[in-house]
Amino acid sequence: MDTARRLGSTDLEITPIGLGCMQFAGTGIVAEFYRALDAPTIESIVRAAHDGGIRWFDTAEMYGHGHSERALTTALRSMGIAPGQVTIATKWAPMGRTAGNxxxxINARLTALQGFPIDLYQIHEPHTALSPLSRQVRAMAELRTAGRIGAVGVSNFSARQMELADRILRSYGLRLVSNQVQISLLHRTVESNGVLDAARRLGVTLIAYSPLRSGLLTGKFHDTPELVRTVRPIRRTLGGFTARTLARTAPLIDELRGIARAHGVTPGQVALAWLLARYGGTVVAIPGASSPAQATANSEAMHLRLTEAEMARLDTLSAR
Structure with missing residues (x-):
């Protein structure tokens, strides 16, 4: 597996797997998804990811109103990593706000990042209640033109919305760099809703969030169904943690286990390797981690190469 991919049309090279930092929030709505992590645990997770070769990190203002951003950069500084040595992506939350926000x-975001630059700034959702997307994209373009951010990205945008954003950015001499969307063996809608085609046509990188479907693709919930009760209610509902889902996905999980045994890896690593190989350089992934061991396992998936037969079997089972 290649260990460097171009981020959109930029000169930035990023690893195929980054670290999603939603788990670092500790407060707010994210606390309804994940238990809070203390600072030493967060540092150990970031260190494990970095030691494993991961060189970019995705966070957001919405993740604890800056708590995730501060926790990430505090960990990086404690490790002796200086601004510019890693790539950082964060997001602006549009809900209840106008584009002028x-x-x-932007200064609040930069303050929360404690001296680390915003290499990629993303509109978190295509929310248009108070300002149309066109104004939001223009505001992002103005930040990029002023040198406040490195590149402009979006999240959860449709193919049509991607086209609109890129067209507006072109008028500033810029390009849309990325679209962060859910992609996994259990969520392949980018293949049918035009987003993957648009990304390839525009040269946009798709950043896959929930690439392990909230842990479902690791097989741990199939091994021990009682674990479902330990998952926070909102995460359990959105992730589809039900007896029916476990039964429906069992054949896929069994195949992941078989391939994992053949390679001496875990089912989750196989699921990540499939995703990176399936879409080539267009897609990168940002699995989260609640422990150093998870961060290490995610990083090791960058080096796993599946056979064509293994890819085909997973493709068939996931398509069902």
């Missing part, structure tokens, strides 16, 4: 809050 993008410029007004």
């Amino acid at each position: 993008i410029g007004r809050t």
